[in-house]
Amino acid sequence: MVLTGCGTGGQADRASRGDGAHRAERGQPAPMPPDGGGRAAEGDSERGREGEQKGEEQGDFAPPADYLSTFALDVDTASYGYARRALGEGRLPDPAAVRPEEFVNSFRQDYPRPKGDGFTVTVDGARMENTAEKGADGNGDWSLVRVGLATRTSSRTAARPPAAMTFVVDVSGSMAEPGRLDLVKESLGLLTDQLRDDDSIALVTFSGEAETRLPMSRLGGQRDHIHQIIDGLEPGDSTNVGAGVSTGYDVAVEGRRKGANNRVVLLSDALANTGDTDADAILERIDTSRREYGITLFGVGVGSDYGDQLMERLTNRGDGHTTYVSTPAQARKVFVDQLPAHAELRARDAKAQVAFDPQTVKEFRLIGYENRAVADDDFRDDQVDGGEVGPGHTVTALYAVRLREGASGHIATATVRWLDPRTRAPHEATGAVEAAVLQRDLWSSESAPRLRVSATAAYFAQALRGAETPGALRLGELAERAEGLARTTEDASVQQLAKSIRQADKLTAQ
Numbered sequence: 001m002v003l004t005g006c007g008t009g010g011q012a013d014r015a016s017r018g019d020g021a022h023r024a025e026r027g028q029p030a031p032m033p034p035d036g037g038g039r040a041a042e043g044d045s046e047r048g049r050e051g052e053q054k055g056e057e058q059g060d061f062a063p064p065a066d067y068l069s070t071f072a073l074d075v076d077t078a079s080y081g082y083a084r085r086a087l088g089e090g091r092l093p094d095p096a097a098v099r100p101e102e103f104v105n106s107f108r109q110d111y112p113r114p115k116g117d118g119f120t121v122t123v124d125g126a127r128m129e130n131t132a133e134k135g136a137d138g139n140g141d142w143s144l145v146r147v148g149l150a151t152r153t154s155s156r157t158a159a160r161p162p163a164a165m166t167f168v169v170d171v172s173g174s175m176a177e178p179g180r181l182d183l184v185k186e187s188l189g190l191l192t193d194q195l196r197d198d199d200s201i202a203l204v205t206f207s208g209e210a211e212t213r214l215p216m217s218r219l220g221g222q223r224d225h226i227h228q229i230i231d232g233l234e235p236g237d238s239t240n241v242g243a244g245v246s247t248g249y250d251v252a253v254e255g256r257r258k259g260a261n262n263r264v265v266l267l268s269d270a271l272a273n274t275g276d277t278d279a280d281a282i283l284e285r286i287d288t289s290r291r292e293y294g295i296t297l298f299g300v301g302v303g304s305d306y307g308d309q310l311m312e313r314l315t316n317r318g319d320g321h322t323t324y325v326s327t328p329a330q331a332r333k334v335f336v337d338q339l340p341a342h343a344e345l346r347a348r349d350a351k352a353q354v355a356f357d358p359q360t361v362k363e364f365r366l367i368g369y370e371n372r373a374v375a376d377d378d379f380r381d382d383q384v385d386g387g388e389v390g391p392g393h394t395v396t397a398l399y400a401v402r403l404r405e406g407a408s409g410h411i412a413t414a415t416v417r418w419l420d421p422r423t424r425a426p427h428e429a430t431g432a433v434e435a436a437v438l439q440r441d442l443w444s445s446e447s448a449p450r451l452r453v454s455a456t457a458a459y460f461a462q463a464l465r466g467a468e469t470p471g472a473l474r475l476g477e478l479a480e481r482a483e484g485l486a487r488t489t490e491d492a493s494v495q496q497l498a499k500s501i502r503q504a505d506k507l508t509a510q
Contacts, residue, residue: 071372073350073387080106081324087503097308100368100461109394111150121431122148126442128471142470143438145399147414151346154391163343164260166202168248170268172239184267187331194340206244207236216255262295270307286318296320347418349386353379354414360407365400400470475505
């Protein structure tokens with residue numbers, strides 16, 4: 001079922017106890033139960049029915065706090081890209097660097113798109129037959145609920161505001177490894193040829209210290225000069241990420257353009273070893289520039305050894321996102337196919353809140369999004385940071401949901417709230433799901449193929465980080481599911497997922 005719309009109606013904002021929707025510093029994992037579990041105390045069901053009746057009178061659904069789940073949107077994919085590289089090199093990724101939402105969001109979805117800025121909201125799901133974990137009362141009747149959000153796509157020829165991008169490039173000694181600085185230089189060269197004449201770029205490099213190689217300059221008439229600067233980049237010594245980010249933001253602020261999309265792009269292995277090596281010492285500069293000047297941060301990770309958690313914390317605070325590249329093909333996808341089109345925004349400070357119906361839902365678990373948690377009562381506080389989302393993005397959140405016996409009717413309502421990227425006016429869209437939708441078996445042909453791809457990616461991530469998840473399959477069986485889905489979808493990225501699961505299965509068996 002897909003329901004879309006905008007409005008300013010007020011849903012009761014309440015502090016959450018059990019679903020992991022705590023107030024959390026963006027980029028820091030919230031102190032939550034594994035997988036964001038939520039379960040009400042005795043008596044909550046009746047209070048929920050009272051709240052629902054009250055909400056229906058107001059045209060809104062308002063469950064008790066234990067049945068709310070709130071998080072900032074995340075379009076990062078770096079965790080999956082880096083895990084793929086690690087597995088390809090014959091090693092398991094660090095469990096701390098595995099984020100299930102980034103695995104899930106690495107795959108194409110088929111959600112409908114809105115006609116303007118903002119989102120469509122799709123909520124669906126299926127029943128899990130092979131439940132690996134029982135509930136507190138021994139009941140294993142779990143389902144998987146998918147909340148899908150999508151923005152309108154764009155093209156290189158579509159009208160958009162000009163871009164003002166400050167590239168902050170790591171030229172430390174560690175970047176001399178093949179597949180690091182050489183890949184960065186190739187990527188920047190490709191992007192220089194893709195951007196428009198009225199776009200502007202600046203270039204800052206850092207190793208032990210930071211250096212401005214190019215102040216903010218229009219592309220028109222400057223392309224040859226910019227190519228010369230890029231071609232001349234050579235690796236240095238230590239990695240002073242703090243100096244690079246600070247200087248990069250100084251250049252971005254000085255060269256910012258009114259009416260343009262002002263962005264800092266950090267290209268690094270994020271292995272800080274000198275200067276301010278703690279993210280906390282860098283975050284304040286990023287946050288100030290985001291709030292005062294609207295400058296956002298996009299992180300591109302490279303290297304077999306990669307400071308994934310540092311990069312993610314920096315981009316979280318910069319209201320941006322991260323990706324990871326290790327091959328020329330991946331770099332071309334990011335810098336030729338994605339970044340020029342994503343020079344514009346569809347939404348700022350976007351957050352989602354899912355309200356589960358206590359009459360039909362006994363408990364639920366959000367899979368991933370731990371470090372994107374937002375307090376429930378901050379959902380409609382537009383001063384609280386959310387996520388930046390560009391054209392053509394999809395965001396998927398998966399919940400393991402245990403229904404009450406004989407449940408029928410309404411299961412959950414999902415609401416996304418965002419600020420218009422130009423006017424900063426708030427907007428909302430909603431979608432809902434009914435119990436009848438969850439009668440289909442997750443792994444049967446009756447379930448949507450892309451739902452099954454999402455489930456496969458999520459279960460794979462959970463296995464890599466050693467988390468227990470209702471409905472989880474063994475890696476070998478999961479690889480078979482992925483191989484079947486690759487044939488069904490004819491999607492090369494799903495075939496690569498199957499390959500990565502096979503690699504992980506062999507490594508864990510050793």
